[in-house]
Amino acid sequence: MATGPKKPSKPYRRSPSGQRGDRTGHKGPRNKTTRAPKRVERLERDPKARPPLVAIVGRPNVGKSTLLNALARSLVAIVEPTPGVTRDRVGVLTTLADRTVEVVDTGGIGIVDAQGLAPHVERQVETAIGMADVVLFVVDAKEGITALDHEVAKRLRMATDRVLLVANKAESNRVTWNLGEMSALGYGEPLAISAKEGLALDKLEARIAERLPAGPTTPYKLPPPEVKVAIVGRVNVGKSSLVNALLREERMIVSEVPGTTRDSVDVRLEKDGEAVVLIDTAGMRKEKAVQNSLEFYAQRRTERAMRRADVTVLVLDATSDVSRIDREVAGYAVEERHPLVIVANKWDLAPEGLAIETFVDYINKTLKGVDYAPVLFVSALKRLNVFRVLQVARDLHRQAQTRVATADVNKAVRAAYALRRPRAVSGKVGKIFYGTQVDVSPPSFVLFVDDPAMFEDAYKRFVENRFREMLPFKDVPLKINFKARQRSPSKNLLGPKPE
16 A cells, blocks of 8 residues: 655644643644635536536635525525535526526535535536636625635635626625725725626626637537436435446545435536536425425425436445335335436445345335336446446436327227226226327326226226236336227218107
């Protein structure tokens, strides 16, 4: 094992409690040395592959997320008065002054996080600054300059040429005095705006456009993704770890602290020449366990992410039992007729001797109605079998978009009806005349029958399973509607019969 240079011995040490002193309790010297600001390395970005990037930074609770939503003209980030709501990098493509840019919201610099996630947030901020073409340094025009603002200014000193000072919450003229003293931060006269009220946002967009690198003024559009994949599950099962493993970078904050992810974050991934959007979501909780509005909105955004995704990936913890939350998430996917991939994460930590077949049987018994969904076994931490998740998600999306000929549908209908007929009602057995596919995603069919009331739910599930066997929809949910056949009115040359 390689070793580094030997560190010089120090006469004083820091005790486990954090108090300065040596073994005898004698306090060491109090002289402090001024630490030089850490250099923010500029990360190279391909301007042909991605549009310019604008990063929003600042101390907590100055309105960074509100500004992101205002520039994006959409509710992208959660906005709460609680400091430290944003943790991960939340980005969105938008058009500013005829230029398409990617705007990225970041966590507050200097946040005091009770869950110990501040170092993770700071690394995410540094990465965003390093990638940015323009850095919006946001301060609070109402509160004025604080010591933490000076700390942020110091950290941005190595990126001065890219920094634009923005004084948010300037809804009234009473903040003029505070605006004057903000020049002391070293980034010139601040631009006073109100992201909440939409004041002076046109001026801000013009300032941003002036600082962007040369590029096309026509709207930049990324090729549409082949598939959008929502990564869902209860808290602390490894959703963010799976996203990071697929991206091969620390894009999402990963911690053992439950509820680390709060926003639903869209991340674009290019794999084998095809684009995929991964949606990392907040961990689902029991409704009675939701403690505040922040967790409530995180839950609702997770549900919305599932609705707008093409495929849902339900992440389970292979080291623990399937929970009620897991069943609820699976049930929501069934209700929405979404293609579903079940991922058993932490399989490397599963009990010794546990067979894959045994675990699959256990999942099928505990998660009702999703026995058609493929089950994958991965270790996000060790990056074992993770890319299989993308392959299966793509395959399910293609299945869900498949159309089959009416002749093939009717062949499956006749085979199902010959194998099993519906239960007789009052001595009469329901008849199926013909069927046809009417839609995709989910594959939807209409079967024309004599009386829909004669076909109970059990028989509908039977027909659905036969369709999966005989048609190319092995692993996706289907939507089958039984409809009464409308007979054509008989032709009568003499007109309708008299009453």
